[in-house]
Amino acid sequence: MAVTKVWIEEGCIVCNACETACPEVFLVTEDTCMIRAEVREDGKETENSEEMSPLKEEFREELEDAIEEAAEGCPVEVIKFETE
Numbered sequence: 692m693a694v695t696k697v698w699i700e701e702g703c704i705v706c707n708a709c710e711t712a713c714p715e716v717f718l719v720t721e722d723t724c725m726i727r728a729e730v731r732e733d734g735k736e737t738e739n740s741e742e743m744s745p746l747k748e749e750f751r752e753e754l755e756d757a758i759e760e761a762a763e764g765c766p767v768e769v770i771k772f773e774t775e
């Protein structure tokens with residue numbers, strides 16, 4: 692399996708847990724969490740809940756475990772992802 696897409700829904704409480712679990716993907720700011728530009732096909736740095744940009748191919752398998760771990764560890768369950 693591989694993660695094809697990851698995004699943040701509304702309600703992030705900026706606890707930093709996801710960035711600790713997977714700093715390659717998650718960037719916690721003052722008021723929300725972003726999906727880093729480096730791992731996205733569209734190269735934008737946003738929550739990705741509107742763009743729904745896929746992850747770049749080279750990261751999909753490599754970062755799967757860390758993304759799943761981050762999603763499980765999010766206290767308000769706003770990290771969502773799709774797998775293939």
Ligand code: SF4
Pocket residue numbers: 699702703704705706707708709710717719723724764765766767768769770
């Ligand atoms: S773990 Fe969840 S609540 Fe905490 S910073 Fe990340 S997205 Fe926000």
